Amino acid sequence: MTVLKNRTVGAYGQILAAILGIAGLVLMIINNNISSSYSLSSFGLLAAGAVLGIVLTLVAVVTPTTSLGDLDVVSTLSIMVTVGVYAFIIGQMANERILMISGLFSWNSTNATGWSVFYMMIASIVCFAVSAVLLIVTSFMKTVKE
Numbered sequence: 001m002t003v004l005k006n007r008t009v010g011a012y013g014q015i016l017a018a019i020l021g022i023a024g025l026v027l028m029i030i031n032n033n034i035s036s037s038y039s040l041s042s043f044g045l046l047a048a049g050a051v052l053g054i055v056l057t058l059v060a061v062v063t064p065t066t067s068l069g070d071l072d073v074v075s076t077l078s079i080m081v082t083v084g085v086y087a088f089i090i091g092q093m094a095n096e097r098i099l100m101i102s103g104l105f106s107w108n109s110t111n112a113t114g115w116s117v118f119y120m121m122i123a124s125i126v127c128f129a130v131s132a133v134l135l136i137v138t139s140f141m142k143t144v145k146e
Contacts, residue, residue: 010141011061014079017134018057021086024127025050028093031120038117040096049089050128053082057135064144079139086132090125097121 028050032043040046056078064072097118104114 007061008142008145010138010143011064013134013138013141014057014061014143017131017138018054018061020127020131020134021050021054021057021082024086024089024124024131025054027120027124027127028089031093031117031124034117034120035113038100038113040093042092042096046089046092049085053085053089053128053131056082056085057131060135061143075143076139079135083132083135086128090128093121093125 025047028040028043028046032040060075060078060082063074063078100114101118104111104118108114
């Protein structure tokens with residue numbers, strides 16, 4: 001707990017972003033495993049990206065010290081990479097599901113499995129998007145007490 005000793009609201013927002021990233025990863029795993037016919041073709045890449053984003057978010061929480069304050073290059077770069085990775089995950093998930101979504105909203109509206117996959121995808125995307133926005137907002141806040 002000494003890592004969180006000198007932290008401010010910005011650091012706690014970054015921790016919340018990491019928790020949302022974990023929730024997005026879990027929902028993406030559930031989304032992939034609902035049905036074998038609706039599995040994500042690039043699931044390994046997306047899961048690795050989500051794990052990378054979570055790890056980099058935690059790096060952004062841990063690396064700022066009182067000597068450098070909020071001028072830490074490592075935490076800034078890790079937040080930038082995480083936001084980019086989460087944007088890639090959101091785009092790739094939507095891209096892989098677009099034909100299924102168009103079918104659900106037009107001719108295949110009674111597909112219960114498809115709707116389950118759709119709802120899990122939306123929940124996962126929302127977790128990643130809120131995490132990315134939270135990281136952007138907290139990047140402008142102080143994370144270490146001086």
